[in-house]
Each structure stands twice: as structure tokens, then as C-alpha cells.
Amino acid sequence: MIEALGAGPVEMFASSGGAVTALALIAACPGDVTTLVAHEPPLIPVLPDARAAERARAGVRDAYEDRGWGAGMAAFIRMTSWEGEFTGDYFAQPAPDPATFGIPAEDDGSRDDPLLSDRSWAVSDYRPDAEALAATPTRVVIAVGEETGDAFTARTAVATAELLGQTATVFPSNHGGFLDGEFGHAGQPEAFAHKLREILDAAARRSSS
Known part of the structure; x- marks a missing residue:
């Protein structure tokens, strides 16, 4: 352009x-x-805990695919707001409740959000x-x-x-x-x-x- x-x-x-x-x-x-x-x-590739960050990102995708946009967005917010490296403490947490973030939990059946699916991974995988x-x-x-x-x-x-x-x-x-x-x-x-x-x-x- x-x-x-x-x-x-x-x-x-x-x-x-x-x-x-x-x-x-x-x-x-x-x-x-x-x-x-x-x-x-x-x-993600520039992080010292890149493999753990990839696992956390996959958790966002899985929540979205399994339970819909609200669950996926709640998982995304938790991932991106987590302080420090993605340790065992991060992965030991229960799935976040979308209502905590004021997000509706109902699943409308759509799975076309590129941010929450693996279609956005080419961006975060870039080195x-x-x-x-x-x-x-x-x-x-x-x-x-x-x-x-x-x-x-x-x-x-x-x-x-x-x-x-x-x-x-x-x-x-x-x-x-x-x-x-x-x-x-x-x-x-x-x-x-x-x-x-x-x-x-x-x-x-x-x-x-």
C-alpha cells in the first residue's frame, strides 16, 4: 500500500x-x-518460557473450541494479564468464569473469532x-x-x-x-x-x- x-x-x-x-x-x-x-x-518465541507460553495459548484455543466465545475470552484475558512466566501455578488454576470479567458465558455455537482460535498463531509465532x-x-x-x-x-x-x-x-x-x-x-x-x-x-x- x-x-x-x-x-x-x-x-x-x-x-x-x-x-x-x-x-x-x-x-x-x-x-x-x-x-x-x-x-x-x-x-512468543522471544520469551525464555516460550514453550509454556505456547501451552497457555493453546489453553485459550481449547476453551474457545470447547465452550464458546465467553470461555475463550475469559481464558485469553487471564493469559494476557498473568504476571511473570507461565509456571505450574498458572496451569493449576481452574478455568476462569466469564462472569468475572462481565462476559456472557452462553455458547452461541460460532467459532469464527481469529483471536481466540489458532488462526492467529502465525502472528504470535513470528520471530x-x-x-x-x-x-x-x-x-x-x-x-x-x-x-x-x-x-x-x-x-x-x-x-x-x-x-x-x-x-x-x-x-x-x-x-x-x-x-x-x-x-x-x-x-x-x-x-x-x-x-x-x-x-x-x-x-x-x-x-x-
């Missing part, structure tokens, strides 16, 4: 699965992006090509929310940054920090936008000097 529109090179912000896609983009098309801010990419990213002219900034703590996407962000030889840049709020309350758990969109602009402006000054 960047090439078709004649819009490149561009500055890019991408979050979660979009951040994974953006990392793949600049590895393949390094001239299309000047600066990439990749916010909390959920990359960034550190050599390709180091060779690209794109400035890559891996970002992590200050409120995400030691939960799944904070750990993947920190580990991805380390893989690329950097320290994750702290942004305001949480995994959805750029969203307001209209979309559920409210972030801090104004503070988030200010931090993003600060980074992009600094990158632009550096490239022009």
Missing part, C-alpha cells in the same frame, strides 16, 4: 499484532519506513529477524506500557527490545493505552499521543542532522 500510494517512506506506529506485522514489513521492505514504534508485540532489522535504515523503537507490569505483552516487548540490542521505551498506560473509555478499559490517549510525537520528532531531528 505504501508503494501503491507513493507515500513512502513513512513514520509508523503499530500495536500488538499490528506491531508484529510492522516488524515483518520493515525486514522485507526496509526503505518504506523511516521510524517504527512497535508497541507491545506479542511474540523477528534481528540481523535484517539491524541492517535496515529504519529506526525501530520497541514500546511497553508503564501499567502493563510484568504481564505477557510487557514481557514480549522487553524481550523483543533485548533481541534488538535496545531497552524498551516506556509509554503511558497499558496495552491499549492509546484508546479512551469508549473501547473498554480506558487508556491515556492524550499522554500516549504526546509520547509518540516526542519520539517521532526526535527521530526526524536525528535524521536531518
